[in-house]
Amino acid sequence: MSGKTNPGNFFEDFEIGQELVHATPRTVTEGETALYTALYGGRFALQSADRAAQDIGYPGAPIDDWLVFHIVFGKTVPDVSLNAVANLGYAQGRFLLPVYPGDTLSATSTVIGLKENSNGKTGTVYVNSVGRNQEGRIVLDYCRWVMIRKRDESAPAPEPVVPDLPDRVDPATLAAPGVDLADYDPRVIGQPHRFGDYKVGEKIDHVDGVTIEEAEHMMATRLYQNTAKVHFNQHTEGEGRFGRRLVYGGHIISLARGLSYNGLAPAMWIAAINAGGHTAPCFAGDTVYAWSEILETADLDGPLGALRIRTVACKNGNAAEFPYMGDDGKYARGVVLDLDYWALIAK
Template sequence: MAKTDTGCKTNSGRFFEDFRPGETLVHATPRTATSGDQALYTALYGSRFALNSADSFAQGLGLARAPLDDLLVFHLVFGKSVPDISLNAVANLGYADGRFLLPVFPGDSLTAVSKVIGRKENSSGKTGTVYVETTGHNQRGEAVLRYTRWVMVHKRDAGSAAPEPVVPSLPDAISADQLIVPENMVGKDYDTTLSGSPHLWEGYSAGEKIDHVDGMTIEEAEHQLATRLYHNTARVHFNQHAESGGRFGKRIVYGGHVISIARALSFNGLANALNVAAINGGRHCNPTFGGDTIYAWSEVLDSAAIPARNDIGALRLRTVATKNRPCQDHPFADSEGRIDPATVLELDYWVLMPRR
């Protein structure tokens, strides 16, 4: 059979050498988000947060209708960046400085653009770390989400010279006074019966740890369906033929899938966390695979008032997800600081919560 000549029409993805600090990448395929996307998201993760579940509940808080889940918006924006940034990734390493700027509603159309803000070759000489700041916009050109991530990417030529390293300075956390409360949102007259929990902002204190108790097993079809929903084309999530000879011998679950499972599980203990307001930092500590069961626990790092608001406060949370090990007997790391193999996610983020 004659070999097919693909010429330059197909996209083989960028390698480490292809990234230049300061360049801007405009990502393809605008996406109109629909109530169907939210329904499928709910079917995949079982999220029960009332704000995203019912127009009537959202209207009681002053919004026109139920917004899309913040993490659904995050994944849709993230997925657009994959063909230009992480098609040849070894792993997505971490997140920082993530800000949810405007709510997204069914019918809004999302686009994404990224700026390369750093790169550094790794010690092996075979890969490098690329830092990008990605912004999602709605159909009016308004920024709805902005975050930084860094990803380990294969080099095209392991023998090529290492570029001058550029590593951006990133904040350890976003301050509470920078958090954005969605326009018109009010926390007064909040219905804790319909929300599913009596515990409001005043009921949480720094240092408190909450075991979310429940576990969720990841089916192969589910994590691939979710990743396709977000237009995420990273090969490591889909191609068993290729991955059978790779580092792990099987497909890796998209890390964002684990984030959404952990957030959904956190309902049991944090049901009144209205929305994710910011992501301070996060890392995928170990890979997750189809068949793994995810558990989660959260620690309250801080409780902060929102300036000029007496109806809504903010909680800074550290949520840890584990695989195949319930959280009550899970050590995050050993005495020497080595992360336990069961730890798959550590996420530091702010949520908004009604006050009494």
């Protein structure tokens, strides 16, 4: 057979310092914004209405921050995680510029860590991925680590390199947009609360739940051009560990973000990803709930403050009823996402 197709990289194909230029830049359209809303039901005013965005100084409604993340992430999959077992975590992510319909996104990644797993069959690959717009300006910069299959289990293990990633993004480095809140209308936003109304230690049960449909999570992976086999190919995954496709972890992030509107409606800007982990798999038919905790607050210069938020998503049971951790120090059964991030909010 012809050797022109791309089988994806296996663990032994990666090297420290390796630069990966990901193919197929993507122009973001208003249609994708509408489809993203159809998939996740987000109601954040800034991303929903040109008028709401223009009232605070934007030219129009920007693309949802997590949609930007998913598109950039999807660019990286053929080179980084096509042969993944699981995406394990995120750190040091920063959203640096708004993206608008008509902008074109491209991505590159640098390998910053490698460590073979004890089973000798897989290894963990750490990458720093960067998304840029058509002007070459960085809109998103983040690190992630993913478990990748080995092509040859007898291949020698590389010298382990595990990057030292910070446990949080310094709020002084957050890219706060230049906004004017003179015409900020809490009735349009959906809640009257502002920065000073949220306190460290406060927990918010987002109340609602949303069931994952097979068609929806498959549509999402195609929307992001995420071709990882674990999400995309029932023929191969039917013979795998779970017997079915895993729901893309980013799908859970966006579901939890959509749910968080009920309680965090004014937190309209995602500024950074401090840490995140997909702690258990989700499948079509699972129902996702979420709660959030305020971990830290930062009073930034200008009209916006920053909330450090932990959002925990659980499946098949109201999130408020779940203990966060079990007595054994492991995540409680049913917890599927633990996401630590900075969001910006009007003072």
